[in-house]
Amino acid sequence: MNSVTVRVPAKVNLQLAVGPLRDDGYHDLVNVFHAVSIFDEVTATAETGMRVRVEGDSAGQVPEDDDNLAIRAASALARHAGRSYGVSLLIRKSIPVAGGMAGGSADAAAALVACNELWGLGLPLADLLEIGADIGSDVPFALLGGTAVGTGRGERLTPLEVGGTFHWVFALAEGGLSTPAVYAECDRIREATGTDAAWPQTSEPLLDALRRGDAKALGAELANDLQPAAVMLRRSLARTLDAGREHGALGAIVSGSGPTCAFLADSETHAVELAAALRAEGVARDAVTAHGPVPGPAVGQRP
Ligand code: C5P
Numbered sequence: 001m002n003s004v005t006v007r008v009p010a011k012v013n014l015q016l017a018v019g020p021l022r023d024d025g026y027h028d029l030v031n032v033f034h035a036v037s038i039f040d041e042v043t044a045t046a047e048t049g050m051r052v053r054v055e056g057d058s059a060g061q062v063p064e065d066d067d068n069l070a071i072r073a074a075s076a077l078a079r080h081a082g083r084s085y086g087v088s089l090l091i092r093k094s095i096p097v098a099g100g101m102a103g104g105s106a107d108a109a110a111a112l113v114a115c116n117e118l119w120g121l122g123l124p125l126a127d128l129l130e131i132g133a134d135i136g137s138d139v140p141f142a143l144l145g146g147t148a149v150g151t152g153r154g155e156r157l158t159p160l161e162v163g164g165t166f167h168w169v170f171a172l173a174e175g176g177l178s179t180p181a182v183y184a185e186c187d188r189i190r191e192a193t194g195t196d197a198a199w200p201q202t203s204e205p206l207l208d209a210l211r212r213g214d215a216k217a218l219g220a221e222l223a224n225d226l227q228p229a230a231v232m233l234r235r236s237l238a239r240t241l242d243a244g245r246e247h248g249a250l251g252a253i254v255s256g257s258g259p260t261c262a263f264l265a266d267s268e269t270h271a272v273e274l275a276a277a278l279r280a281e282g283v284a285r286d287a288v289t290a291h292g293p294v295p296g297p298a299v300g301q302r303p
Helices: 069-081 103-118 125-135 139-144 179-192 204-212 215-221 227-233 236-246 268-281
Strands: 003-021 027-046 050-055 087-092 147-151 156-159 166-172 251-254 261-265 286-292 298-301
Touching: 003 103, 003 139, 003 179, 003 204, 003 215, 027 103, 027 139, 027 166, 050 069, 069 087, 069 103, 069 125, 087 103, 103 125, 103 139, 103 298, 125 139, 139 147, 139 156, 166 215, 166 236, 166 268, 179 227, 204 215, 215 251, 215 261, 227 236, 227 251, 236 251, 236 261, 236 268, 261 268, 268 286
Parallel strands: 050 087
Antiparallel strands: 003 027, 003 298, 027 087, 027 147, 027 286, 147 156, 166 261, 166 286, 251 261
C-alpha cells in the first residue's frame, strides 16, 4: 500500500468550562466535545523525508512546514516507532482555519491514523491518543469523534451517550483567532473584574439533554467560558450571535476559542433556513449546515 486517505470531522464545544491558569500555562477544563459533519481529508503517501501540502479555500493560511500539526504528528509517530519513516501528506481543508473547530488537531489525528496504516505499525488507539495529547489538547478527541467530555487540558476523555442527531449552523468568520490569545484574554477579563475561576464542573442538565436527544434543552445549556474573551477580541461576533437568536436558534455560542459561531437548529430544514438568513444578514463570511455527532477518523485508500 503506498497511499492512505483519512477523512476527519471538525468539533464544536457544547460546554467549555475553564478553570484557573495552571503553572504549565494550561487551564483545567471541562470540555464537552461534539464531532460535526464538516470534514478535512488527509492523504498520506510513502516518501523519503516529511512533506505537507494543503489544498482548499483557506490553504494559504496553513503552514506547509514543520509547524504544521499533521507533520508534527507524523514525525512523533515515526519517533515512537523508532524508525526514520517518511511521508508526503496532502491535506484537503474544509474545516475553518484558526476557527475554534479544531481543524489543525483534526489534521494531526488524521495523519496519525493514516501513517499508522501506511507504515503498517498497527498501534492501538490508546497509543495514538497518548502521542496525540503531546501534539495538542484537542488531538485525542479528534481521534475519537462522537461526543465526549474532556478533563485535564481536555485530553482525558470519557465518551458520552447521545440519544439523537443534532442539526447545526456554523457562521464562518473572516480570518481566525489565536487560541493562546483568547485564553489570555479570558484570564485578563477575570483579573480585571476580580472574578475567581471556579473549578470546572460538568453540567448535568447538558448531559441529560444529550442523553435524551433533546435539542431544545441542549440549546439552553450550551455554555462557553471563552466566549466573552472571543467577543472582546472580535466585537462583531456579538451581532452574529444575536442574528442567530433572532432567527430562532435554540442556542447560539462561540465555538471553542472562535471566531466561528455555532447555532443549534430544531430540524435540518430549520438549519438550512437559519444559514440562509445569516448569509442574507451579512453577519458572517459564510454559513454552513452540519449535523452531529459523527464518528471519528475514517480510513479509505487511494491507489
Ligand atoms: O494544547 P494546545 O497546543 O492546542 O493549546 C494551545 C494553547 O491554548 C495553549 O498554549 C494554551 O495557551 C491554551 N490552552 C489552555 N488550556 C487548555 C488548552 C489550551 O490554556 N486546557
